[in-house]
Amino acid sequence: MNDSSTPLAGARPTLAAVARLAGVSNSTASLAFSGTGPVSDATRERVLDAAKQLDYAGPDPRARSLRRGRSGIVGVVMEERVGDAFRDPIKIALLDGISDEIAAVDAGLLILTDAGETAQRIEDAPMDAVVLVGCSPRLDESVAMLRRRGIPLVAIEGDPADDVPSIGQDNREATRLAAQHLHDLGHRDVAIVTLPLPRDRARGPLTPAIVRGSGSTTATQRLAGARDVFPDAGGWTTRGSFVEEGRIAGAALLSESSRPTAIIAQSDLLAAGVIRAAEELGLEVPGDVSVVGFDGVRVDGLWPYDLTTLVQPAVEKGRAAGRAIVDMLEGRAPHPTSFTSNFHPGNTTAPPHP
Incomplete structure (x- = not known):
């Protein structure tokens, strides 16, 4: 055997x-x-x-499904430093999905970031194809850079260009569903904690100028979904999907005298940070403030909370991107696709105090 x-x-x-x-x-x-x-x-x-x-x-550059002379490497461009990316379970799930599919052509992964100090690596790294993770505010710059090299591209989320196949996510519709859940519970004073919006990833209050200058499709779509239900909702923009960034945002929003009764966070890690900030301020979740996340990942240290969130199929999104890469490398037309999220009502949301 x-x-x-x-x-x-x-x-x-x-x-x-x-x-x-x-x-x-x-x-x-x-x-x-x-x-x-x-x-x-x-x-x-x-x-x-x-x-x-x-x-x-x-990885074998002579693998039968790769053209002669190729490197046997597929690049994945992320918006944060590599070490930070591996603190995000969504990024790990995406990489696992991509790896599962490109194994069919025996290609390996090369992780790059689109931060300014690594831009030269994106220009020069030996790669046969590239997957762009579209929640980056610098996605358009990465697309332009890689197009000059003539490298096949696939984007996970984002809106890079008409001729770049994209693996989509129902960010606006899913966030609208979560926002409507809060509205149905009776919440009217709601704040939003966003993924990075400005290109420099500066954190701070969510101002109209920052929203107008956003380069991140994912964050912008999720913001639009929340504002479909709460058009006047303010909030805070963060430097990335990290628990500490959520804590900073939560502390800023919940320390105000007229604090919101609910917060919509654009990732589960940010939501966990908001909950931590609420606890540090002596507030109860969901009694004093309801919290909603996005992703559906396990966050260490969140017990006894069962986070109300949108569960996205991250591994499947990675696999779809990997299949598109394999199709292009083997001379076939890739098939763009889009995924939907499932709403999970947990124990972090409840009606506001009368």
């Missing part, structure tokens, strides 16, 4: 086989080879040992 982690005689071993033998995800195995993710030394050694056992030398 042939072990599933052992290639057949004469067959070239694959990254997926290495990942199985090492007991890690495809994305972790890929990043262990590329050196662009926060993979521990112990994990990297385990992956390399598995590769040695299977006689796997890394």
